[in-house]
Amino acid sequence: MKVQYTLLHKDQHTNARYGSLKTNHGTYETPMFMPVGTLANVKTLVPEELKAMHSAIILSNTYHLWLRPGEDVVQKAGGLHAFMHYDGPILTDSGGFQVFSLAKNKKKDITEEGVHFKSHLDGRNLLLTPEKSMEIQNKLDSDIAMSFDECIPYPADYEYTKKSTERTIRWAKRGKDAFHNEKQSLFGIVQGGAYQDLRHYSAKETVKIGFDGYAIGGTSVGEGKDVMYQMIDDAILYLPEEKPRYLMGVGDPVDILEGVERGVDLFDCVLPTRIARHGNAFTKNGKINIKNAKYKEDFTPLEDGCDCYTCQNYTKAYVRHLITANESLGGRLLSIHNIRFLIRLVEEIRIAIQEDRFTEYKKEFIDRYTKKEGD
Amino acid sequence: MKVQYTLLHKDQHTNARYGSLKTNHGTYETPMFMPVGTLANVKTLVPEELKAMHSAIILSNTYHLWLRPGEDVVQKAGGLHAFMHYDGPILTDSGGFQVFSLAKNKKKDITEEGVHFKSHLDGRNLLLTPEKSMEIQNKLDSDIAMSFDECIPYPADYEYTKKSTERTIRWAKRGKDAFHNEKQSLFGIVQGGAYQDLRHYSAKETVKIGFDGYAIGGTSVGEGKDVMYQMIDDAILYLPEEKPRYLMGVGDPVDILEGVERGVDLFDCVLPTRIARHGNAFTKNGKINIKNAKYKEDFTPLEDGCDCYTCQNYTKAYVRHLITANESLGGRLLSIHNIRFLIRLVEEIRIAIQEDRFTEYKKEFIDRYTKKEGD
Numbered sequence: 191m192k193v194q195y196t197l198l199h200k201d202q203h204t205n206a207r208y209g210s211l212k213t214n215h216g217t218y219e220t221p222m223f224m225p226v227g228t229l230a231n232v233k234t235l236v237p238e239e240l241k242a243m244h245s246a247i248i249l250s251n252t253y254h255l256w257l258r259p260g261e262d263v264v265q266k267a268g269g270l271h272a273f274m275h276y277d278g279p280i281l282t283d284s285g286g287f288q289v290f291s292l293a294k295n296k297k298k299d300i301t302e303e304g305v306h307f308k309s310h311l312d313g314r315n316l317l318l319t320p321e322k323s324m325e326i327q328n329k330l331d332s333d334i335a336m337s338f339d340e341c342i343p344y345p346a347d348y349e350y351t352k353k354s355t356e357r358t359i360r361w362a363k364r365g366k367d368a369f370h371n372e373k374q375s376l377f378g379i380v381q382g383g384a385y386q387d388l389r390h391y392s393a394k395e396t397v398k399i400g401f402d403g404y405a406i407g408g409t410s411v412g413e414g415k416d417v418m419y420q421m422i423d424d425a426i427l428y429l430p431e432e433k434p435r436y437l438m439g440v441g442d443p444v445d446i447l448e449g450v451e452r453g454v455d456l457f458d459c460v461l462p463t464r465i466a467r468h469g470n471a472f473t474k475n476g477k478i479n480i481k482n483a484k485y486k487e488d489f490t491p492l493e494d495g496c497d498c499y500t501c502q503n504y505t506k507a508y509v510r511h512l513i514t515a516n517e518s519l520g521g522r523l524l525s526i527h528n529i530r531f532l533i534r535l536v537e538e539i540r541i542a543i544q545e546d547r548f549t550e551y552k553k554e555f556i557d558r559y560t561k562k563e564g565d
Numbered sequence: 566m567k568v569q570y571t572l573l574h575k576d577q578h579t580n581a582r583y584g585s586l587k588t589n590h591g592t593y594e595t596p597m598f599m600p601v602g603t604l605a606n607v608k609t610l611v612p613e614e615l616k617a618m619h620s621a622i623i624l625s626n627t628y629h630l631w632l633r634p635g636e637d638v639v640q641k642a643g644g645l646h647a648f649m650h651y652d653g654p655i656l657t658d659s660g661g662f663q664v665f666s667l668a669k670n671k672k673k674d675i676t677e678e679g680v681h682f683k684s685h686l687d688g689r690n691l692l693l694t695p696e697k698s699m700e701i702q703n704k705l706d707s708d709i710a711m712s713f714d715e716c717i718p719y720p721a722d723y724e725y726t727k728k729s730t731e732r733t734i735r736w737a738k739r740g741k742d743a744f745h746n747e748k749q750s751l752f753g754i755v756q757g758g759a760y761q762d763l764r765h766y767s768a769k770e771t772v773k774i775g776f777d778g779y780a781i782g783g784t785s786v787g788e789g790k791d792v793m794y795q796m797i798d799d800a801i802l803y804l805p806e807e808k809p810r811y812l813m814g815v816g817d818p819v820d821i822l823e824g825v826e827r828g829v830d831l832f833d834c835v836l837p838t839r840i841a842r843h844g845n846a847f848t849k850n851g852k853i854n855i856k857n858a859k860y861k862e863d864f865t866p867l868e869d870g871c872d873c874y875t876c877q878n879y880t881k882a883y884v885r886h887l888i889t890a891n892e893s894l895g896g897r898l899l900s901i902h903n904i905r906f907l908i909r910l911v912e913e914i915r916i917a918i919q920e921d922r923f924t925e926y927k928k929e930f931i932d933r934y935t936k937k938e939g940d
Contacts, residue, residue, distance in 0.1 A: 273883055487638055
């Protein structure tokens with residue numbers, strides 16, 4: 191079954207929308223934050239913990255699973271859900287972003303066929319094409335697969351961006367033709383760099399091909415916040431209302447709010463688990479770093495009022511002790527809190543949209559979050 | 566309340582004994598395996614997971630907690646149970662073993678007063694004495710504290726061993742005098758190296774001082790297995806039947822069986838979590854290393870018939886993938902299996918003792934375990 195998006199309520203004052211997404215593994219409300227499980231696990235966590243945080247879709251990386259353990263192993267295991275013991279929905283990316291960001295020595299050769307590059311693990315020569323990406327994702331058997339695209343760096347000149355954007359559209363067509371998994375959905379990706387006309391062009395052409403959902407790619411690559419928000423606006427203008435919209439790689443709380451305001455439904459980011467390993471915790475008063483000496487004898491939870499497992503059972507002093515002593519349980523407890531923080535954020539956003547007070551909610555949240563009383 | 570040991574059944578053919586230990590945090594059956602939570606956490610795991618494995622006492626390290634986060638922080642948190650969110654019983658060691666094994670450059674100066682050494686973290690000069698060890702443990706507020714002793718290396722000459730053993734007895738007396746926590750129990754430790762007369766002497770003198778339980782120290786320091794088993798025999802001969810007996814630092818399945826046969830009730834070891842991080846799993850057919858290529862497409866559990874969370878939900882292929890990709894969840898899943906393996910071992914041992922078939926059980930287990938069909 192292909193995913194089905196239902197628009198349930200549009201905010202009266204912005205483009206924010208509340209909806210539901212039906213998948214082969216349950217129906218979930220949007221806007222939604224999707225935790226990232228790069229290597230078929232959300233680092234340090236088990237599925238039961240993700241479900242206790244009310245996770246819905248989680249994301250896993252085609253590039254990483256292609257290299258380790260290999261898509262054939264996952265297929266023989268019965269697909270990614272069985273392999274990693276997660277019975278909620280899973281989205282796989284196309285591998286494109288990792289090819290561009292992780293390739294050994296960043297050396298890569300982009301041709302019409304695909305991308306030639308060297309493995310970041312052992313340097314061996316690899317070729318990823320739209321067809322290969324679809325083949326791998328079909329075998330991984332995720333609920334949602336992504337088109338193979340080039341994530342254009344920022345800044346990039348107009349000529350290159352145009353050439354790349356047109357090629358990505360050709361790749362999207364080839365990928366759709368090569369896609370063979372009836373149970374799986376396929377999302378297209380809007381590129382076009384920071385050029386408004388190319389974003390419009392990319393969105394219109396991608397929609398013409400026809401996908402089960404649309405992603406906005408190419409953001410969070412070094413452009414400023416204002417440029418990023420404009421890129422979202424430019425992409426979303428031509429996306430159909432009846433399909434889900436996914437802003438790739440975005441997980442900063444303020445950016446999630448800005449994305450929702452512009453009509454985005456899905457977000458993913460490694461941020462909550464990555465900052466956890468460095469001792470950072472999201473709070474409504476801004477990020478805090480638990481290594482700070484002032485938490486040494488702070489026997490309160492990471493965040494007052496948080497319902498996560500960590501905040502219900504542990505103190506800042508204990509988490510600080512684990513992180514400063516390099517105990518991986520510290521990263522695990524912070525990951526639980528940070529993921530739950532972003533899931534709570536979208537839960538609150540969904541209620542605010544339904545009550546037509548998204549603008550107030552956003553302002554209050556950002557005012558408090560950016561004041562950084564925490565640190 | 567001091568711990569209370571009740572001898573419930575003695576094996577008809579060996580010195581193996583089945584009993585119960587009443588603590589401030591519940592009553593539990595013995596023989597018992599105690600997982601090690603060095604820095605106020607059993608590496609990668611939370612207390613709920615330990616309880617799901619039927620853990621009882623867990624061990625934490627006085628030396629490590631003294632250095633980080635400091636015993637005063639733990640005391641202000643309400644003691645170790647509150648700090649780490651474990652409501653089962655906790656045993657703290659004296660710090661002696663770590664002082665001898667971890668001191669910076671192994672440089673230490675043992676005087677009658679105590680041990681002068683350098684922190685393994687920052688090299689600063691520290692002094693641990695029997696009084697200081699008791700003060701720290703009293704503040705940590707564990708259920709069971711251990712006497713401060715010298716763990717004699719192997720081999721050691723008779724004169725040195727005698728001198729050290731006598732000093733450990735004086736330290737034990739001083740520790741008992743300095744001990745001020747009515748809720749906490751204090752165990753003595755039998756030393757004496759590998760010399761039978763010194764083991765006898767140490768046991769008798771330690772019992773004369775009078776403790777709530779007795780540990781057998783100084784094993785697993787490089788002596789052979791036969792020497793170790795003799796050391797246990799020599800120590801246990803003079804220990805009172807009505808008190809619990811604890812063989813420190815022993816967690817190899819075969820050694821647990823040999824210890825039980827000689828009348829030991831309590832065991833602890835970092836082995837199950839340490840080998841987990843290197844990809845090793847206990848099975849009844851011997852240890853296996855999950856990195857072995859033959860497990861790449863092995864979609865069976867780590868061990869057939871195991872009731873642990875890992876074996877109930879994951880395959881060898883998945884755990885192998887996590888370990889080879891350096892994902893810490895791999896160590897977590899293996900730790901769960903390995904700890905549960907040792908807890909299942911003592912569960913089976915307890916039943917075998919009650920049914921007077923410990924000797925058969927031991928033989929069958931060792932035959933199968935040492936055949937190593939696994940790898």
